[in-house]
Amino acid sequence: MLKQNVQHIIQDMTLEEKISQLVQLATPFFKGSSDQGFITGPMQEMGITDDVICNTGSVLGGSGARETRNIQDAHLKENRHGIPLLMMADIVHGFKTIFPVPLAIGCSWDMNLAEKSAEIAAKEASVSGVHVTFAPMVDLVRDPRWGRVMESTGEDGFLNSEFARAFVRGFQGTDLTNDKDRVAACVKHFAAYGAPEGGRDYNTVNMSERQLRESYLPAYKAALDEGCEMVMTAFNTVDGIPATANKKLMRDLLRDEWGFDGVIISDWGAVKEQLPHGVAEDEAEAAYKALTAGVDIEMMTTCYVDHLKELVESGKLSESLVDESVERILTLKQKLGLFEDPYRGADEKRAEEVILCEEHRDVARELAAKSCVLLKNEGGILPLQPTQKIALIGPFATNGDLMGPWSWQGAFDDVVKVDTGLLDKLADPSLLTVADGCEVESVTTEQLEKAVRVANDADVIVLALGEASYMSGEAGCRADIRLPEAQLQLIQEMKKLGKPIVTVLFNGRPLDLHGVVDQVDAVLEAWYPGTEAGAAIADLLFGDVNPSGRLSMSFPYSVGQVPVYYNHFNTGRPQPTPENKERYLSHYLDIPNEPLFPFGFGLSYTEFTYDDVKLSSDVLTEDESITASVTVTNTGDVAGEELVQLYIRDIAGDVVRPVKELKGYRKIVLEPGASEEVTFEITEEMLRYHHENLEFKSDAGKFTMFIGKNSHDVVSVPFRLVK
Known part of the structure; x- marks a missing residue:
């Protein structure tokens, strides 16, 4: 279908039909769904008519080949133009095969596996009838309370930004029109949703345009540069204006400056939320502001269908704005091939073969293992031996709640539990004994007593602790980010037994680990590992896989530091060393400035040394690059993967610059005793930033290059940029 045909359809549509294309409704509204279009309760209060439903442009939450085909069938019989529906859903870190949560994937620093996980998610989703996924979320985050x-x-x-590109490539592939195993991606949440005051969801965001451009916008831009088809607005304000009504953000920046011509969709109810935000007196004003700002699709509220017609007919709003949005929506449907094949690969029989297949589970297991971060291994207690007596204790010992939020198609029964994974490694099943020890947030005397009995006969205790999935995700904000008191009490009881303790943590945020890391011998941060959780954990605990994950978010020493992040500013009164307790410096009286575990941190079962850190020249010019190099040696007894990290600091800028910024990384695998020279190219382009007038350029002057195994443990070498 050619573009002129899209325009021809628009010319033949009534104003009401065009406005309905700008509406997204949940599956129960539609005939052919499992609810058969039977509207009850809050949906009935929305006042959606049959005429609106038969002309609606997209469906929220549709999945399953049979249901999506039935919905599309019923819709096409009633839509006089034969315009197919777009089926959209949140396929965030897997469809039925659930991969680790994105924060965990971030700790893999592995773009190939990240891309592969999105490709598999797209394949399972598309064969189930999904056309668009509301992913990737690329919001930069510095507050683990969120x-x-x-x-x-x-x-x-x-x-x-690197991950944004990888996820978009995985979801969309290189030929979205013809590759029916792919889905369109929708990057979210534009913009700066990850910086709410107080770490509280939906809360106000307040930052300078320079900070926005410097830190928060690059990942969205990277996703769009990779060809991402859609953008979702954020719930929050940006410069005092809700994103969904923010013309400067959506039209001036996204459309005009960046040249994005794809579809913009609101988040759930965000158009109507302009009223409580206090920027719209009524729904008509909310509709006017959202459409003029450039929002094409209103998700799950009715400001558009209830008021755009009257706004157009009164002359307050140009019908051309409605036409622009309809054209973008129909063009996406065209690009997905829906006019030729409205079912686009939805196939019940093939779904049975593809979904949760062995190949997909193998990738999930590999990525889960690479996403876990070894935070502590005192005395080399890990890896475990298959002949050891192990007491597995904790609320996640036999619990399938290891997938995390946004895994709505995943099933607990499909998850490899921790006890199952450990049993598969042991020489004799009798070597493993199991007890809950406590619930996630409560504990009884009987539970503790059983845990003690089980642990008394063991050589080593493995504690499976963490947050239930409901304690994380959207609206899962926590002011106290320690483990629940019940689990801390369990640790104390186990500590009294004097046995080695390994703690495996399942959680969706960096935690305050006091009461954990100081009490146990080893800590493996597993996040929510997904469907293959238990298998991947066992691979790591028994040394079949050497831990290689590195933190992509700092762990605070205390919640009182938050936000704490590695690329902070220095201040005019920096604390030169943690030991310097002079009062009138920028520091706390009661805790360190530094996080408990810094960005880029992670241990291995082997050791790596860094030698001969150098630059090919101490002068960089605009036209020629210089090379940074380091020799890395595996000085341990087993092969391991090391993540070599490059950071740069601009010593004196037009505006204040961070103490260091990540500019590159290399993953290398070394056998025991082996060495490798790792090199990075440094160019003038890497030194650019937004100046006082927001011009993006570099300055001549002094810089420092850092190479190391994390953002804290680095070796520095100075150089100059000469122009």
């Missing part, structure tokens, strides 16, 4: 940190890849704009 529940949705689990949906981001971390605190660094450079790394987030």
